[in-house]
Structures are given as C-alpha cells and as structure tokens.
Amino acid sequence: MLPNVPEGAPVLTAAAMRAAEDRAIAAGSSVAALMECAGTGVAEWVHRLAAGSEVLILCGPGNNGGDGYVAARVLASRGVPVRVAALGEPKTAAAAQARAAWSGPVEAFPGGLADGDTAPILVDAVFGTGLTRAVDDAVADAIRLLAGRARLSIAVDLPSGAETDSGGDFGAGKLANFDGTLALGALKPAHVLQPAARHCGAVRVIDIGLGSLDAVLRTSPRPQIAAPGPESHKYTRGMVAVVGGPMHGASELAARAAYRAGAGYVLLLTGGLPHPPHAIVRQRWSPDALADDRIGAVVIGPGLGRDDRAREKLEAALASDRPLVIDGDALHLLDGRLRGRDAPTILTPHAGEFAALFGAGTGSKIMQAQDAARKSGAVVVVKGADTVIAAPGGRVQVAAPTSAWLSVAGTGDVLAGTIGALLAQHVPPFDAASAGIWLHGAAARMIDRCFLADELADALPEALERAR
Numbered sequence: 001m002l003p004n005v006p007e008g009a010p011v012l013t014a015a016a017m018r019a020a021e022d023r024a025i026a027a028g029s030s031v032a033a034l035m036e037c038a039g040t041g042v043a044e045w046v047h048r049l050a051a052g053s054e055v056l057i058l059c060g061p062g063n064n065g066g067d068g069y070v071a072a073r074v075l076a077s078r079g080v081p082v083r084v085a086a087l088g089e090p091k092t093a094a095a096a097q098a099r100a101a102w103s104g105p106v107e108a109f110p111g112g113l114a115d116g117d118t119a120p121i122l123v124d125a126v127f128g129t130g131l132t133r134a135v136d137d138a139v140a141d142a143i144r145l146l147a148g149r150a151r152l153s154i155a156v157d158l159p160s161g162a163e164t165d166s167g168g169d170f171g172a173g174k175l176a177n178f179d180g181t182l183a184l185g186a187l188k189p190a191h192v193l194q195p196a197a198r199h200c201g202a203v204r205v206i207d208i209g210l211g212s213l214d215a216v217l218r219t220s221p222r223p224q225i226a227a228p229g230p231e232s233h234k235y236t237r238g239m240v241a242v243v244g245g246p247m248h249g250a251s252e253l254a255a256r257a258a259y260r261a262g263a264g265y266v267l268l269l270t271g272g273l274p275h276p277p278h279a280i281v282r283q284r285w286s287p288d289a290l291a292d293d294r295i296g297a298v299v300i301g302p303g304l305g306r307d308d309r310a311r312e313k314l315e316a317a318l319a320s321d322r323p324l325v326i327d328g329d330a331l332h333l334l335d336g337r338l339r340g341r342d343a344p345t346i347l348t349p350h351a352g353e354f355a356a357l358f359g360a361g362t363g364s365k366i367m368q369a370q371d372a373a374r375k376s377g378a379v380v381v382v383k384g385a386d387t388v389i390a391a392p393g394g395r396v397q398v399a400a401p402t403s404a405w406l407s408v409a410g411t412g413d414v415l416a417g418t419i420g421a422l423l424a425q426h427v428p429p430f431d432a433a434s435a436g437i438w439l440h441g442a443a444a445r446m447i448d449r450c451f452l453a454d455e456l457a458d459a460l461p462e463a464l465e466r467a468r
C-alpha cells in the first residue's frame, strides 16, 4: 500500500511558493504560463480518472480559480463533458484571462448548487494558497455537500478552506473530504499536517515548471538500510539496552521491536523472570548497567514508571555517554535535564507529552518542533497522525500519514525500540528517527487492520525488506 503523499518531497509554505513563482517569472515565465501548466496538469489527471463522466469544476476568484478555468477548457477540448460554476468574477489578471478563454457557460456558486446538484466528478478550484480568512458557511457547506455526493472529488492544490502553512481549517470544521488532491508545483504543509491532511485523500504533485525547489522541510524519504554482510556479528548489528520499570509489557515491546528492526543484541534491564522471546537478554538494573561499551543505544521510558527509582535510572542514562531514545514516562521526568548532554539524544513525545515538556507553543507543529529541538539540543519527534521530526540545526521532516490503526496502546513503545535499533547501528540521530518512523509507518500500512502492538513489532522485518 502506497503512502498518501510522495516520499522525500519538498514541502513549501505559501510564501516559499510565491518566491518560487517569482523566480520562475524572473527567468522568463509568467503567472499565465504557470497557470496554463497547472490547469493542463489538473486536466490530464481528471481526464484519466473521469473516464468520460461529466465533470463539475468550482472556480474561486483568485488564481486557484484560474487553474480551474484552464482545466475546464483543456478537458472540453478533449471531449470531456464539463460544467463550470464560479464564486464571483476573477480578481487577478491571469484568472480573468483564463476565464475569458473558457467559452462555455458559467453557473453561479453556491447558487443553485447549494442543493447538491453535482456531477459524478467534482473538482474544487475555489481557494488555494491565497486563502487568508475563514470561508463563508454557505460556501464551505456547498463544497462539502457537492464533494460528498460526487463519485470522485479532487481538490486543486488544496482542499478549499485548508490553511496552507499550519494545516488548520479555515472552514470551521466544514472541510470537505476529497479522494485526491493535486498539489501544484510542490507539497504544502497542509498536505501533511492535521487536520487538513486527512481531507486531502491521495496527494500527487503536478510539475508546473518551477524548476528545482530547495526546501528546509521535506516529507520523510524511504530509508536505505543495508542487510547484514559476511563480516557482521551481533555487536556490529547494534546492541540496544532497554531500561524497564514496573510496566513490563511496554519495555518488552520496545525490546522486541529493537530485534525486529535489525538490532543484533537486545538487553532488557528489568530483572523479570526469563520468558519468551528468549533472545532478549534480561538483567536486573544496577547503577553501572549501562557501562558496557558495546551498548550502542539506550531506550528509556516505556514502562519506566515515574517514581524515585525511575528518576534514578533516568539520571544514570543521562549521565552515560550512550546515545539515548527518551520516551513515555522518562519524558515526564526530564524537566530540562538534557542541557550539557553531548551524546545523541532523541525525544519521542506525543502531543500531550510535548506540551508538558515545552509548553503550549505558537505557530505550526513544524515550527514548534524546530523550536523544541533548538532549545533541547535533541532530535525531537512529535508523534501523531502528522509526525514531525526536527533536529537542533533546523533540519525538519514530516512523515507521510500512515494507518489510523496505529492509534492503540503499545505502538509508541514499538517506535522507541525501532529507533533504538537504528541508533545502535550508528545511524545519525535525525536519520535514525526518520528511518524508524518510516519502518513503523510502513509496518502499520502493511497490516492496515486492527492489530496488537506485538503484531506491529512482528511486521517490522517485512518493512525492513522494503527499505533495502
């Protein structure tokens, strides 16, 4: 099953898109030429998907609407039955030119369409990156109704009402659900950040001739993880120590996941009685338990508890020079103790843990994650339906949305163990976090039905095969 957004792709804010557009224009292009490319690209996709069915295109007053008029003209020239409905007259020169080149009738929108008089294929070209304020209820309601009634609904650039840079909803909870979104020139944050991302359906990028795009933010790429070679032994494949606590299941899951993600040796520091899987080496915790030089990464947090003993273990882990994955309970015990730590550190909070650690921030999830990474000096993974990975130097990625079945107890423990396995193999911390999230997401997508976290861990080897 493919991810819903392209992997390793640049993600541009509205301002960065405008800058790219300006560069293209300075190099000899024009808004009209870019719009022609965009509208033609949209028409090509719609033509393929419509298979002869009637298409209704909703056009807004800006250049998103202009793309819609171009698409309508191109589709009609290819014999596809097209209706156009517009929210007022075009306000930009390029959109007015595209409107003038459309020779068919233009219905009023919402107008009569507010009753749901749609076509089998609905194309939303009402608002794109230029939306700066809330959409009228009547407009948002009509788009939602029409998209819901269509057999196939496609958004041009963005679902109208999505806030480009934050992934927020200018439609006051009324964003329509689309089967697909055709991102023009590049992905925008709203294609990967919630709540907007879940309304996009499958996102595909249309090349509109902006040339190569340099972006700080990218979607996570598919990692390349080498299989063991003839020289490999259990320690070169990475030794992971999982520091456990009173909730044994969580640390067991992290340990199991570390093996399943390719670690050569997994040590579980709990002191519980031996039980399957016997490959996990179990030892009692002692203050010098992490002194073994062969330990390549320590995972601490899953099932750790929050009592004095847990604090003591966390102190020892922080004081060691081992690369660390800090998750779950350990995040609650941190209180700014990372300062001065030189060894690689990865924090994996979910939204609640993130807010408890760094406070209620402002700006998009991306900006907040970058800020937290800068302040803590750690790689910060803000988990959720739109997992963001940020490094202290500013590097940032958003993981492709994956299976919603991940929303179950234990999957965070599996992620911590997975990242630990990669970190123990000396993968740099940002890349270890990115690859771990990719493997975790790919395993979930492969199962894509109700599962236990144990089964997710057991699906990691197959995900690993897809990352060769």
Ligand SMILES: NC(=O)C1=CN([C@@H]2O[C@H](COP(=O)(O)OP(=O)(O)OC[C@H]3O[C@@H](n4cnc5c(N)ncnc54)[C@H](OP(=O)(O)O)[C@@H]3O)[C@@H](O)[C@H]2O)[C@@H](O)CC1
Binding pocket: 017, 018, 020, 021, 031, 034, 035, 038, 060, 061, 062, 063, 064, 065, 066, 067, 091, 092, 126, 127, 128, 129, 130, 131, 132, 133, 134, 135, 136, 156, 157, 158, 184, 185, 208
């Ligand atoms: N960048 C590129 O390289 C290329 C970009 N292209 C395309 O351009 C799109 C961006 O176009 P854009 O900037 O004209 O804005 P757009 O999204 O059409 O909407 C703004 C319009 O809506 C209005 N308006 C705003 N809010 C409103 C509200 N709540 N309720 C009602 N009206 C509202 C606002 O008018 P205002 O009232 O604010 O003056 C304005 O008229 C982009 O997504 C892509 O599709 C391609 O054509 C070519 C290359």
Ligand SMILES: [K+]
Binding pocket: 064, 124, 125, 126, 127, 128, 155, 156, 157, 158, 159, 160
């Ligand atoms: K749109």
